[in-house]
Amino acid sequence: MWKMLLPMTGEGFKVSISVFLITLVFSLPLGVVVAALRRSGSRLVQNLVAGYITLMRGTPLLLQLMFLFFGFPFVPVIGYAFGRYEAIAIAFVLNYAAYFAEIFRGGIQSIDIGQWEAGAVLGLTRFQTFTRIILPQVIKNVWTAVANEVITLVKDTSLVYILGVSDLMKAAKSVSNTFSSFTPYLFIGAIYLLIIAILTKLLSYVEKKMEYY
Amino acid sequence: MSLQVKALSKSYGNNIVLNQVSFVVQPGEIVCLRGKSGEGKTTLLRCLNRLEKPDSGQILIDEIDIMVENKGLSIAEKIGLVFQNYNLFPHKNVMENLLLAPRLLKQGENEMKKRAVELLKQLGIEDKADQYPFQLSGGQKQRVAIARACMLSPQVLCFDEPTSALDRESIEGICRIMLDLSKQGMMILIVTHDEEFAERIAMRSLVLEKGRMTEGDAKGDDTKFNLFVK
Numbered sequence: 001m002w003k004m005l006l007p008m009t010g011e012g013f014k015v016s017i018s019v020f021l022i023t024l025v026f027s028l029p030l031g032v033v034v035a036a037l038r039r040s041g042s043r044l045v046q047n048l049v050a051g052y053i054t055l056m057r058g059t060p061l062l063l064q065l066m067f068l069f070f071g072f073p074f075v076p077v078i079g080y081a082f083g084r085y086e087a088i089a090i091a092f093v094l095n096y097a098a099y100f101a102e103i104f105r106g107g108i109q110s111i112d113i114g115q116w117e118a119g120a121v122l123g124l125t126r127f128q129t130f131t132r133i134i135l136p137q138v139i140k141n142v143w144t145a146v147a148n149e150v151i152t153l154v155k156d157t158s159l160v161y162i163l164g165v166s167d168l169m170k171a172a173k174s175v176s177n178t179f180s181s182f183t184p185y186l187f188i189g190a191i192y193l194l195i196i197a198i199l200t201k202l203l204s205y206v207e208k209k210m211e212y213y
Numbered sequence: 214m215s216l217q218v219k220a221l222s223k224s225y226g227n228n229i230v231l232n233q234v235s236f237v238v239q240p241g242e243i244v245c246l247r248g249k250s251g252e253g254k255t256t257l258l259r260c261l262n263r264l265e266k267p268d269s270g271q272i273l274i275d276e277i278d279i280m281v282e283n284k285g286l287s288i289a290e291k292i293g294l295v296f297q298n299y300n301l302f303p304h305k306n307v308m309e310n311l312l313l314a315p316r317l318l319k320q321g322e323n324e325m326k327k328r329a330v331e332l333l334k335q336l337g338i339e340d341k342a343d344q345y346p347f348q349l350s351g352g353q354k355q356r357v358a359i360a361r362a363c364m365l366s367p368q369v370l371c372f373d374e375p376t377s378a379l380d381r382e383s384i385e386g387i388c389r390i391m392l393d394l395s396k397q398g399m400m401i402l403i404v405t406h407d408e409e410f411a412e413r414i415a416m417r418s419l420v421l422e423k424g425r426m427t428e429g430d431a432k433g434d435d436t437k438f439n440l441f442v443k
Binding site for chain 2: 119124
């Protein structure tokens with residue numbers, strides 16, 4: 001069993017970690033942009049962004065994955081057949097960006113308006129004020145909430161099984177079916193636990209680093 | 214070189230806050246804007262610093278209308294504001310608070326560092342350069358805010374209720390600083406409801422009442438202030 005489980009776990013690990021990293025790298029900045037757009041002066045932009053967030057948070061990620069891969073090719077005019085990994089990346093990034101955007105929106109609102117005004121009086125543009133004064137404070141304020149989402153993301157990567165991709169969970173399932181044993185699931189569970197334990201340590205370390213003020 | 218405010222008006226809905234307000238401040242003058250709460254003093258200060266858009270009127274510094282000028286740097290070089298609650302950047306230490314804007318506005322790094330050190334020394338907080346705002350007292354925070362506002366050498370420096378959170382000793386300190394700055398030719402405009410403080414520091418007072426401005430008492434020199442600080 002282990003001869004089959006270990007290499008499959010290695011392959012599955014690569015897939016799960018790739019989904020995790022790609023999602024994180026793209027959804028975090030996108031979340032900041034979406035949060036900033038929610039404060040846009042244009043009512044149309046505000047409504048579009050609000051609609052996107054409602055859609056992403058109001059439907060299961062599993063359904064979004066299935067729609068992008070199986071359903072999107074049949075959408076009139078804009079329909080397109082994404083590859084498995086493309087569909088996974090797009091669904092995860094769009095879904096997590098919506099959650100991050102809501103976290104960042106709360107974080108931006110928590111910053112005293114006086115910080116914006118101080119930037120303006122000193123001659124800075126709104127963009128300079130946002131990136132250099134507001135955002136660093138927001139990141140500190142929302143770190144715990146973002147860390148929670150990051151931990152959830154590790155576990156959510158197991159949803160990619162629905163598109164037939166061999167992640168950690170799929171590896172456990174295959175070996176479990178072959179050997180009629182629950183042990184592969186326990187083994188994979190331990191790996192998830194280990195990843196999350198390492199991440200938690202890392203996130204706490206960064207959190208402490210930010211506590212200088 | 215002077216600050217000229219001409220027929221400045223501002224209303225919020227039907228509430229007329231500033232009604233054709235006009236006045237002039239000359240170089241080296243310390244002028245107090247007095248008036249009861251809600252009479253538009255802070256709104257006037259916010260209009261001068263472009264935090265509020267007036268409905269009409271002109272704000273001229275050195276004959277340049279700062280409402281027409283659209284470069285942030287040019288405005289920051291003309292007028293600065295020390296907020297009532299200072300609005301220091303909590304994630305930056307004192308030196309970084311001073312250097313953040315000049316760096317982003319592409320001012321010469323070495324020159325600005327030198328100026329920051331000079332200002333901190335002048336304000337008596339040179340030993341606080343590496344500290345963060347949360348480590349400072351109210352009076353020290355205010356000095357940092359003044360230093361930050363002075364980094365781009367504005368011709369006009371506005372203060373919003375500078376004594377509201379200070380003890381007597383710090384108030385005396387701030388009086389000395391204001392006097393020093395005015396001696397360097399800076400125009401100082403102070404919004405305050407602290408009558409005692411205004412009496413002591415102001416060379417001239419302007420009173421805002423129901424959106425209209427009237428000239429208060431003029432002292433013309435700083436002898437009274439000197440008596441106070443001794």
